[in-house]
Amino acid sequence: MLLRYAIGDTLRRARTQQHRTLREVSVAASVSLGYLSEVERGRKEASSELLASICQALELDLSDVLETASAALRRNAPQVVAASLRGNATKGADFSCQHRELVDAVR
Amino acid sequence: MLLRYAIGDTLRRARTQQHRTLREVSVAASVSLGYLSEVERGRKEASSELLASICQALELDLSDVLETASAALRRNAPQVVAASLRGNATKGADFSCQHRELVDAVR
Numbered sequence: 001m002l003l004r005y006a007i008g009d010t011l012r013r014a015r016t017q018q019h020r021t022l023r024e025v026s027v028a029a030s031v032s033l034g035y036l037s038e039v040e041r042g043r044k045e046a047s048s049e050l051l052a053s054i055c056q057a058l059e060l061d062l063s064d065v066l067e068t069a070s071a072a073l074r075r076n077a078p079q080v081v082a083a084s085l086r087g088n089a090t091k092g093a094d095f096s097c098q099h100r101e102l103v104d105a106v107r
Numbered sequence: 108m109l110l111r112y113a114i115g116d117t118l119r120r121a122r123t124q125q126h127r128t129l130r131e132v133s134v135a136a137s138v139s140l141g142y143l144s145e146v147e148r149g150r151k152e153a154s155s156e157l158l159a160s161i162c163q164a165l166e167l168d169l170s171d172v173l174e175t176a177s178a179a180l181r182r183n184a185p186q187v188v189a190a191s192l193r194g195n196a197t198k199g200a201d202f203s204c205q206h207r208e209l210v211d212a213v214r
Contacts, residue, residue: 002155003155045152048109051110062110062177066110066180070171073169
């Protein structure tokens with residue numbers, strides 16, 4: 001799953017849970033309704049400035065939006081790895097272990 | 108702090124902790140050295156595809172990169188709120204409480 005899909009989905013869920021329309025949030029964020037709609041559907045990349053503006057309009061911390069997007073990516077990751085390795089389970093497991101060690105090393 | 112700074116910094120730290128050069132990672136990620144350098148310094152937005160490619164080159168989960176970036180944004184958030192409210196501590200506190208409630212409601 002690409003980042004823009006995870007972020008767009010997170011923003012759309014936040015907006016609908018607040019019972020706000022695309023129009024309301026687009027006005028509050030000073031972006032066009034069409035652009036906001038495209039961002040929510042993961043069809044357009046939001047610049048960092050635009051993303052900050054949308055988060056402010058939704059009264060959300062960008063850090064919380066990222067955490068939610070990160071969780072969505074994590075849920076989708078196994079399928080992506082499996083698909084990219086075309087069913088090579090052993091190789092997939094090795095990759096996953098190496099991966100975790102590297103991530104731990106970076107932390 | 109804007110998202111591209113938080114992500115760029117996270118990517119640069121991961122690369123340097125792996126003792127890899129910009130050249131090595133740019134070749135592995137199929138992006139130009141100059142572009143990767145700009146992304147790391149937060150001067151250019153990386154598209155979702157490019158970001159996925161850089162993460163793959165660094166053998167990092169994008170979800171981990173986002174979590175690290177989220178933590179960096181969270182560390183920087185209080186200063187941003189304080190600055191934007193120009194020292195109005197009471198208003199700042201109210202804003203912070205409202206904010207937390209909204210974030211919790213979305214979750």
